[in-house]
Amino acid sequence: MASKGANAWAAMPLSGLGSILLMATLITLGIDIYYQSRSANCQCENQSSAVLLGTNIQSLQDLPGAASGRKFTGYGCAAHVYVQFGAYRGGNRTFAILGLASKPLHSYGRPNFACFWKSAKPTVNSSGLHEGFAKWYLTDWGYGRVYTVVSINCTFDTEMGTDSDGGELILDAFTGDMFGRKERIVALTEKPGDYDASVFDPPYPYDYLYCGSPLYGDLNPQMMKEWLIHHTNLFGPRSHFVFQDAGGIHSGVWKVLEPWIRMGRVTVQNIKQQSQYDSYYFNQFLVLDDCLHRTRFMANWTFFFDVDEYIYVQPPSTLRDILDQYSDSAAHVAFRQFRLSDKLCTSKENSSAAESSKWLMEKLTYHYANSQNHDVKVVLNPRRVYATGVHGAEQSDGSRETFPISLARYYHYHNTITRKGELCQEFLDPNQSANFSVGNDLYTYDGSMIPFAEKSKQLELQLFGAASN
Numbered sequence: 001m002a003s004k005g006a007n008a009w010a011a012m013p014l015s016g017l018g019s020i021l022l023m024a025t026l027i028t029l030g031i032d033i034y035y036q037s038r039s040a041n042c043q044c045e046n047q048s049s050a051v052l053l054g055t056n057i058q059s060l061q062d063l064p065g066a067a068s069g070r071k072f073t074g075y076g077c078a079a080h081v082y083v084q085f086g087a088y089r090g091g092n093r094t095f096a097i098l099g100l101a102s103k104p105l106h107s108y109g110r111p112n113f114a115c116f117w118k119s120a121k122p123t124v125n126s127s128g129l130h131e132g133f134a135k136w137y138l139t140d141w142g143y144g145r146v147y148t149v150v151s152i153n154c155t156f157d158t159e160m161g162t163d164s165d166g167g168e169l170i171l172d173a174f175t176g177d178m179f180g181r182k183e184r185i186v187a188l189t190e191k192p193g194d195y196d197a198s199v200f201d202p203p204y205p206y207d208y209l210y211c212g213s214p215l216y217g218d219l220n221p222q223m224m225k226e227w228l229i230h231h232t233n234l235f236g237p238r239s240h241f242v243f244q245d246a247g248g249i250h251s252g253v254w255k256v257l258e259p260w261i262r263m264g265r266v267t268v269q270n271i272k273q274q275s276q277y278d279s280y281y282f283n284q285f286l287v288l289d290d291c292l293h294r295t296r297f298m299a300n301w302t303f304f305f306d307v308d309e310y311i312y313v314q315p316p317s318t319l320r321d322i323l324d325q326y327s328d329s330a331a332h333v334a335f336r337q338f339r340l341s342d343k344l345c346t347s348k349e350n351s352s353a354a355e356s357s358k359w360l361m362e363k364l365t366y367h368y369a370n371s372q373n374h375d376v377k378v379v380l381n382p383r384r385v386y387a388t389g390v391h392g393a394e395q396s397d398g399s400r401e402t403f404p405i406s407l408a409r410y411y412h413y414h415n416t417i418t419r420k421g422e423l424c425q426e427f428l429d430p431n432q433s434a435n436f437s438v439g440n441d442l443y444t445y446d447g448s449m450i451p452f453a454e455k456s457k458q459l460e461l462q463l464f465g466a467a468s469n
């Protein structure tokens with residue numbers, strides 16, 4: 001199991017102290033890079049010098065009205081041609097490179113990319129440089145701000161680097177201007193022996209993998225705990241959760257996550273440096289697409305949803321039952337949303353202790369019946385998806401499906417993840433189960449999640465001995 005994941009993610013198969021240490025290293029590294037890149041010079045040289053001179057007609061040169069060339073003097077750069085975040089092998093002749101690029105450059109210019117594989121051992125007849133076919137996807141197009149996400153697919157017509165000599169994946173990022181300026185980037189380096197063909201074939205280390213969106217803000221640790229336990233219950237023991245820390249994993253949340261990290265169930269990535277690169281919403285599209293490719297061969301299925309969203313599968317069906325029918329041809333299977341009121345609860349228990357020991361799933365039991373929100377969240381077959389967005393695959397080879405809402409859906413507890421104190425603000429009669437209105441909204445009682453709170457509490461006992469709440 002450990003060696004299978006090594007290609008994409010050395011951190012994940014480690015357990016116990018190993019992953020803690022690695023995590024600490026990652027954090028330290030994150031900080032180093034941060035300061036380095038702040039002080040590093042941004043080179044945009046030769047832009048103006050090439051057009052500066054020789055523009056005036058010679059015979060007019062001496063006339064006072066024929067001004068000499070004016071100079072534009074640039075200082076620093078506002079946005080880079082490419083900011084690399086990740087690069088991964090996707091098979092024996094295909095790679096993904098994930099990063100950001102200046103949005104105005106992509107809006108108004110004609111930037112382009114080329115990619116190469118450079119063998120570590122050039123042969124007599126060849127320099128060892130092979131050109132691949134680069135395709136790029138602007139996955140957050142329209143949402144990006146200073147930066148836009150550029151997800152690059154680099155595919156060769158024959159196998160590259162499979163000879164165990166090692167090599168480099170090289171990306172040329174062209175600004176596409178008249179000067180042919182380009183940045184040459186070594187996107188990925190494989191040392192001799194790194195290539196391992198077996199990682200691409202099933203069985204994969206996990207059944208289910210979760211790719212989280214950037215976590216920020218003052219997250220409520222108890223909510224994180226409840227979410228993690230519910231989804232561990234649902235996903236089973238062969239599952240793994242990847243969280244992206246954009247500042248939300250403060251000490252209280254670390255305390256919740258630490259035992260899970262020790263058990264090898266959770267990986268946390270420090271992505272705080274993303275704040276320097278203003279694209280969209282804490283670089284959500286970038287980290288999701290990166291996680292897709294990073295974990296492409298680690299699990300049968302990869303889930304993309306948020307920590308205030310709870311997947312529901314109608315018993316007695318299990319996740320495996322409902323996914324099995326899609327395993328041959330689907331790239332993307334969507335869960336439709338049930339959005340819950342963040343304040344309506346069912347009639348009060350007779351003690352406040354009983355009330356406060358309830359979990360989110362048991363407390364908030366009214367969903368908006370007139371909600372026009374048709375949001376979906378998805379589970380992807382990562383091998384069939386080449387680029388993903390927040391609500392589903394953007395480039396894929398496979399069908400797009402949606403679970404029947406009675407069979408599987410997700411409960412969205414909007415506006416709860418950073419809340420402190422009592423959630424319930426109004427208690428209603430659970431017998432009033434048909435549609436009824438409160439204010440302008442129409443609600444329906446829905447206790448489907450209540451039994452899962454009980455199961456979660458049992459799992460917590462099993463895993464940690466004592467329920468903490």
Ligand SMILES: *[C@@H]1O[C@H](CO)[C@@H](O)[C@H](O)[C@H]1NC(C)=O
Binds near residue numbers: 045046
């Ligand atoms: C700037 O342009 C000159 C002439 O085209 C070239 O010789 C020089 O290497 C360029 N400088 C950089 C840093 O690319």
Ligand SMILES: *[C@@H]1O[C@H](CO)[C@@H](O)[C@H](O)[C@H]1NC(C)=O
Binds near residue numbers: 091092093197
């Ligand atoms: C290379 O990968 C493809 C699948 O992408 C597979 O069909 C083929 O057998 C692989 N080649 C070797 C030599 O393993």
Ligand SMILES: *[C@@H]1O[C@H](CO)[C@@H](O)[C@H](O)[C@H]1NC(C)=O
Binds near residue numbers: 123124125
């Ligand atoms: C190198 O090229 C020569 C002449 O084209 C050819 O005979 C030889 O087989 C090639 N060697 C390799 C290792 O491809």
Ligand SMILES: *[C@@H]1O[C@H](CO)[C@@H](O)[C@H](O)[C@H]1NC(C)=O
Binds near residue numbers: 202203207300
């Ligand atoms: C995952 O895939 C493997 C191999 O294809 C299969 O044996 C296993 O049953 C799958 N697991 C789930 C939960 O679907």
Ligand SMILES: *[C@@H]1O[C@H](CO)[C@@H](O)[C@H](O)[C@H]1NC(C)=O
Binds near residue numbers: 349350351354
């Ligand atoms: C509520 O009251 C009933 C009867 O007074 C009692 O049996 C029950 O234990 C109480 N429930 C809680 C949660 O305190």
Ligand SMILES: *[C@@H]1O[C@H](CO)[C@@H](O)[C@H](O)[C@H]1NC(C)=O
Binds near residue numbers: 089090091095
């Ligand atoms: C790149 O795209 C091709 C299809 O054009 C696909 O077969 C390949 O898996 C993709 N590679 C990655 C790493 O997504």
Ligand SMILES: *[C@@H]1O[C@H](CO)[C@@H](O)[C@H](O)[C@H]1NC(C)=O
Binds near residue numbers: 430
């Ligand atoms: C709900 O209905 C049941 C049966 O009709 C009744 O016993 C119970 O008291 C009702 N609950 C409330 C809160 O009114």
Ligand SMILES: *[C@@H]1O[C@H](CO)[C@@H](O)[C@H](O)[C@H]1NC(C)=O
Binds near residue numbers: 369442444
């Ligand atoms: C509740 O309202 C929704 C939306 O108006 C409607 O589709 C549904 O049939 C209603 N359910 C009941 C039990 O009236």
